[in-house]
Amino acid sequence: MSPDSSLPARALAPRRHEEILRRLGVQGSVSVAELAGFFDVSRETIRRDLKLLSDKGQLGIVHGGAARFEPSEPAMSLRSQENARGKAAIGRVAAGLIRNGMVVFLDSGTTTLAVAQAMTDLRDLTICTASLPIALLLCHAPGMRVHMLGGEIDPGEEAASGIDMLEAMSRFRVDIAFLGGGALSPDGEVTDFTRAGAEQRGRMIALAAKTYFVLDSSKFAKLTPLRIPNFERAAGVIVDAKPQADIAEAIARKGPELMVAS
Amino acid sequence: MSPDSSLPARALAPRRHEEILRRLGVQGSVSVAELAGFFDVSRETIRRDLKLLSDKGQLGIVHGGAARFEPSEPAMSLRSQENARGKAAIGRVAAGLIRNGMVVFLDSGTTTLAVAQAMTDLRDLTICTASLPIALLLCHAPGMRVHMLGGEIDPGEEAASGIDMLEAMSRFRVDIAFLGGGALSPDGEVTDFTRAGAEQRGRMIALAAKTYFVLDSSKFAKLTPLRIPNFERAAGVIVDAKPQADIAEAIARKGPELMVAS
DNA sequence: ATCGATGTTGCAATATGTGGCAGTGAACGT
DNA sequence: ACGTTCACTGCCACATATTGCAACATCGAT
The missing domain is CATH 3.40.50.1360 (Rossmann fold)
Structure with missing residues (x-):
């Protein structure tokens, strides 16, 4: 009965992408396991998402997840x-x-x-x-x-x-x-x-x-x-x-x- | 705000379109299945609705539903x-x-x-x-x-x-x-x-x-x-x-x- | 070097999209 | 009153997309 704020059990792909990018913006990196758990989808699905976003140049894939490109923060x-x-x-x-x-x-x-x-x-x-x-x-x-x-x-x-x-x-x-x-x-x-x-x-x-x-x-x-x-x-x-x-x-x-x- | 939480037995097309756009404004995306369930109409009908709204440029169709165009400024x-x-x-x-x-x-x-x-x-x-x-x-x-x-x-x-x-x-x-x-x-x-x-x-x-x-x-x-x-x-x-x-x-x-x- | 976690790939199952077709009912003209 | 048109809808069959699973390859930390 609640179509609201917390993501629906199964979110559309673009919705996942949006959330992944948001998390990247906030945390700098995300892990496959964490995302799979959050969206309740398999790790493969998450990897395919990351692959897509990576092809679009919106993030970089690293072992275990993905990270945002940065001008790097120092010290x-x-x-x-x-x-x-x-x-x-x-x-x-x-x-x-x-x-x-x-x-x-x-x-x-x-x-x-x-x-x-x-x-x-x-x-x-x-x-x-x-x-x-x-x-x-x-x-x-x-x-x-x-x-x-x-x-x-x-x-x-x-x-x-x-x-x-x-x-x-x-x-x-x-x-x-x-x-x-x-x-x-x-x-x-x-x-x-x-x-x-x-x-x-x-x-x-x-x-x-x-x-x-x-x-x-x-x-x-x-x-x-x-x-x-x-x-x-x-x-x-x-x-x-x-x-x-x-x-x-x-x-x-x-x-x-x-x-x-x- | 919502006089319509009880399912409208059968909502007219314009009424559906209104609600779809409202949901998009709130959630950013909607799924065909979710809408079909809510309005109690077939998925095809929802798809036709989305197609119409898409032709009017009011949303973008994605696999499984529809998504709003970039509402948020890029980071x-x-x-x-x-x-x-x-x-x-x-x-x-x-x-x-x-x-x-x-x-x-x-x-x-x-x-x-x-x-x-x-x-x-x-x-x-x-x-x-x-x-x-x-x-x-x-x-x-x-x-x-x-x-x-x-x-x-x-x-x-x-x-x-x-x-x-x-x-x-x-x-x-x-x-x-x-x-x-x-x-x-x-x-x-x-x-x-x-x-x-x-x-x-x-x-x-x-x-x-x-x-x-x-x-x-x-x-x-x-x-x-x-x-x-x-x-x-x-x-x-x-x-x-x-x-x-x-x-x-x-x-x-x-x-x-x-x-x-x- | 080994072991557990992670990445890859092919495949099958499920979900979704598309186009055709027919039924419904309202609006309209005859 | 009747039939026709037309928009709308649901159902069906088939095409396509997405996803999860399982087997296997790799990576990385002890």
Whole structure:
């Protein structure tokens, strides 16, 4: 009885093509398995679709799926490849915490970018971020309103920072915030590289109804100097591998829930 | 909205056509089977309907049903390919107007993106923009400070807009601004699609010491409804092909210098 | 080097498109 | 009233397109 928004069990070929291209525009790449599942058609059908679109020059086929041609984005794209599996797993867990209608804050960083990637299928969200790639990614997802926090751009993070960004941030009422961090300290806290970063994240914890830190396991081995204020008020820490038992214990003692993604 | 969710025992042809077009407007595509079921008529009848509507140019027939003609503007990454040569030429001329130490405002759009691309070799500039791709591009150029104007992201432009963006913009002292536009009107003004866009550009003219419009020749053939306030105070209009003589004259009469890039 | 996932190809099954033909019913003229 | 015309529709048979399956080739990560 509902001929509406969610795609009909069997979508026409052009409709699939449209959706595939839309996803490519948003995510940069798509996998055959993912599309076959989404459209409920066989993998061969998807491959034939991709072949067609490829012949039209609208995408490039790669093993496992297809990717969009790009002028290539620099610098950060390299870092986001590191431990991509782990980050994707963290992204899935994080996306699972989000409900319709929420106001979501996404910190800058490669792990939060993975969270954003896992969110592209969700609908009816308000996104608030200072990260250029995250804003660019999510603004094309249907049903999302994206607010970019302005400010001076930090080239390393590809994100706005500074006083303007802090001010813009504090205007929002945020339901759920996902923050990155520099390292997971031995005494069970998330720490940061810079004073400004730590301060900004501490404020976000105070602002958001719930805050989760997302840290991939490459951060376990590091040590950074700045404690993040209000850390004990965070709702959880999402990681992609079990940290040492004593660290896990220390986190739990402070308050935040430790969530291990796989 | 829908007085007809119960199946019309047998709808007349015009009634079906109306409903088919309505569905196309909402869903983008319709299938023969779905329509045949809904109207309780044979598939052939639906096909004949579609054939008729197709002959009238109101839809396109595809295997299994019908699809609406490209309702959506091509993605920005595609638009920037159109007339890339012309845009690059405009970019070179624009970049030539920039001196060390300047505060440069770059509007959103594909032509201003070309200007940004031509600027990557310059140094010691402060960039101010609401465009995500421009900010992402220039933040990696050495010796540039990039300020991103925050606000709600318009997916079509991949840029911030709205009240927050206007407010952030007005904080800056700008030496030179490069603005896009919707069209070059026959009476020698740049015009815009939307009230908000025209208003925002008008304000930037008032704010910047010098303002240049950048318009590639594909904009010559178009007509858009909104005049841009303060247009006569702009310093110049940079294009990639000579417009009609009377238009060129009209521009000069208003004040801005016409610069033809090659 | 091995194993699981992915890509390829031919083929059969199903779905869809096309054209012809006949039945229906309304409009119209006789 | 009757018959004719005509638009519209459904049914049928056949042509074509799309899809899934299965067997086999390749790729890629351990």
